[in-house]
Amino acid sequence: xxxxxxxxxxxxxxxxxxxxxxxxxxxxxxxxxxxxxxxxxxxxxxxxxxxxxxxxxxxxxxxxxxxxxxxxxxxxxxxxxxxxxxxxxxxxxxxxxxxxxxxxxxxxxxxxxx
Amino acid sequence: xxxxxxxxxxxxxxxxxxxxxxxxxxxxxxxxxxxxxxxxxxxxxxxxxxxxxxxxxxxxxxxxxxxxxxxxxxxxxxxxxxxxxxxxxxxxxxxxxxxxxxxxxxxxxxxxx
Numbered sequence: 001x002x003x004x005x006x007x008x009x010x011x012x013x014x015x016x017x018x019x020x021x022x023x024x025x026x027x028x029x030x031x032x033x034x035x036x037x038x039x040x041x042x043x044x045x046x047x048x049x050x051x052x053x054x055x056x057x058x059x060x061x062x063x064x065x066x067x068x069x070x071x072x073x074x075x076x077x078x079x080x081x082x083x084x085x086x087x088x089x090x091x092x093x094x095x096x097x098x099x100x101x102x103x104x105x106x107x108x109x110x111x112x113x114x
Numbered sequence: 115x116x117x118x119x120x121x122x123x124x125x126x127x128x129x130x131x132x133x134x135x136x137x138x139x140x141x142x143x144x145x146x147x148x149x150x151x152x153x154x155x156x157x158x159x160x161x162x163x164x165x166x167x168x169x170x171x172x173x174x175x176x177x178x179x180x181x182x183x184x185x186x187x188x189x190x191x192x193x194x195x196x197x198x199x200x201x202x203x204x205x206x207x208x209x210x211x212x213x214x215x216x217x218x219x220x221x222x223x224x225x226x227x
Contacts (some may be wrong), residue, residue, distance in 0.1 A: 004156075034215065034216065036216075036218075042220055042221075043118075043205055043218040043219050043220040043221050044157075044205070044207075044216075044218040045218070046215045046216055046217060046218075049214070049215045089156075089157070091157070101159050101162060101170060101172070101173070102147075102157075102159065102216070103159070104149075104156045104157040105156060106155070106156040107156065
């Protein structure tokens with residue numbers, strides 16, 4: 001059974017700092033891995049999707065990497081801004097089961113201080 | 115363009131009542147998902163529809179929960195005889211196909227008194 005873990009649960013950084021959010025998963029037979037952000041009281045916004053055959057994806061100041069052999073993904077945020085404050089969730093989907101069955105971590109709550 | 119919409123945004127009900135939650139996916143998206151998020155918990159998969167295939171109901175927590183998707187578009191999640199532990203935010207998402215990027219709606223916050 002796939003389990004997804006995100007550490008730390010919360011992170012506070014000063015504005016302008018580069019930071020890395022960590023995601024680990026127990027079953028390396030993933031179909032893809034996705035990163036989302038969730039703002040308080042709102043739904044999830046998709047950030048990046050990495051297919052199992054890919055190593056990384058980039059969008060603006062965000063870069064997500066995937067290492068299936070070690071069961072890890074990281075989300076790198078460059079030059080953080082107060083607007084980046086949100087909870088960041090990673091989710092993995094596996095082969096063999098429903099491709100829609102994303103298994104989510106509990107998230108990392110990021111606070112960027114001005 | 116229009117995103118995923120859900121209604122109602124908030125629902126307060128009494129224990130034992132039935133509730134229906136609605137999801138309008140992005141037009142043309144063949145895949146539709148329901149998740150729920152309880153306070154302090156991660157997102158829990160409930161059910162997944164892909165085109166005309168039989169839905170994946172493996173995440174439904176009990177037989178009080180059911181969902182349908184009419185005409186490959188709108189979906190309704192029904193919870194019968196609601197219990198206090200059903201209180202959560204119910205999130206719907208759609209995707210152009212299974213395994214592609216998910217687009218989430220704003221959610222329905224269900225409170226069972």
